[in-house]
Amino acid sequence: MRRSHLALLSASLAWLAVTATAYAQTAATYDDLAKSEAAANAENGKRVAPVKSIGNPSDEVSPEMQAMIGAPYPPHFNADPKTPAEWKELIERRAKLAIAGIPAMKEKLGVKVEETKIAGVHCFVVTPNKMPPDNRRRLLVHVHGGGYVFGPGEAALGEAIMMAGFGGFKVISVDYRMPPDFPYPAAMDDAMAVWKELVKTNDHRRMAIFGTSTGGAMTLAMVLRAKTEKLPRPAAIAPGTPWADIDKIGDSYAGNEWLDNVLVTWDGWLGRAAKLYANGTSLKDPQISPIYGDFKGFPPTILTTGTRDLFLSNTVRTHRKLRRAGVIADLNVYEGQSHAQYQFNIAAPETREAFTDIARFFDRYLEE
Known part of the structure; x- marks a missing residue:
């Protein structure tokens, strides 16, 4: 046998030996893990899971979304402001970053933005340059996200711009008051003041309310308050990944903790913002949760979330409660996405898809 053939055979045998050893080690490791996990979960109660790492999802997720899914945690995820001044510094620092991208977004999606006041509340009117004829008498009201603390002024306009640009709707975005200066119920009072004023001159059957995260919770709370105050209700709503339970209650608060690379954990800035906003009001008050x-x-109602979203349970619980109440409710869940990532990059196909789905839903239920 030639020396080259012997070398090749030796290399092949060595590879097989290494592979067999690795397989045996993996099998042994799995068998040990399976036994220990079975023992740890033998009783009815809390589930115990091993420490693990999770890669990016499969190839049906776009490269643009893959980049967001794999990104590190945001630097503010564990921010712990102790004073109103420290909160304001953090809020302003984040707002500047968001505002920097607004001009390019407006140009890319073909919308114009005008400032106005409605019922004494600062608002933005977002109008698409091209509006379908069916939408000319329709109006959307937008309440933004940001944990009740982030997104003052233009900083929270991104979602309204995307809804106007992708959906072809005129949007009123409410720049509601926020902590630390204005805790609950200032945000809800502002949003409801705008709603009350708009329904005086617009047919509520041609109107919808939408928003994400905090805005999703406020969307739901606005309908609850409209019911209580016997006001006209919107024809449809789109609470995206709503902060429907502001407390740390729900399966995904544990299951997706440290996996969601946007919110990361309730115990960071998020829970601190919840307590700041509530300002002593029960976290189970339906106007807060x-x-x-x-x-x-x-x-x-149409709801949107992702499989890694810390608020996945908030969204699922809301969907089930709506269905149990006999309400028409759609639920869109995106593979791999953390909190609200369907609206972080207008170049991602999933972003267009999400807003197009919402627009089609509104088109189905809003009168022309």
């Missing part, structure tokens, strides 16, 4: 309200008589 609308999951505890009565959803009977709600308009058709």
Whole structure:
């Protein structure tokens, strides 16, 4: 046998030996893990999971979204401001970053933005340059996200611009008051003041309310309050990944903790913002945690979330409660996405898809 053939055979045998050893080690490791996990979970109660790492999802997720899914935690995820001044510094620092991208977004999506006041509340009117004829008498009201603390002024306009640009709707975005200066119920009072004023001159059957995260919770709470105050209700709503339970309650608060690379954990800035906003009001008050309200008589609702979203349970619980109340409710869940990542990059196909789905839903239930 030639020397080259012997070398090749030796290399092949060595590779097989290494592979067999690795397989045996893996099998042994799995068998040991399976036994220890079975023992740890033998009783009815809390589940115990091993420490693990999770890669990016499969190839049906776009490269643009893959980049967001794999990104590190945001630097502010564990921010712990101790004073109003420290909160304001953090809020302003984040706002500057968001505002820097607004001009390019407006140009790319073909919208114009005008400032106005409605019922004494600062608002933005976002109008697409091209509007379908069916939308000319329709109007959307936007309440932004940001944990009730982030997104003052233009900083929270991104979602409204995307809804106007991708959906072809005129949007009123409410720049509601926020902590540290204005805790609950200032944000809800502002949003409801705008709603009350707009329904005086617009047909509520041609109107919808939408928002993400905090804005999703406020969307739900606005309908609850409209019911209580016997006001006209919107024809449809789109609470995206709503902060429906502001407390740390729900399966995904544990299951997706440290996996969600946007919110990361309730115990960081998020829980601190919740307590700052509530300002002593019970976290189970339906105006703060609308999951505890009565959803009977709600308009058709579309919800959006992702499999790694810390608020996945908030969204799922809301969807089930709406369905149990007899409400038409759609649920869109995106593979691999952390909190609200469907609206972080207008170049991602999933972003267009999400807003197009919402627009089509509104088109189905809003009168022309």
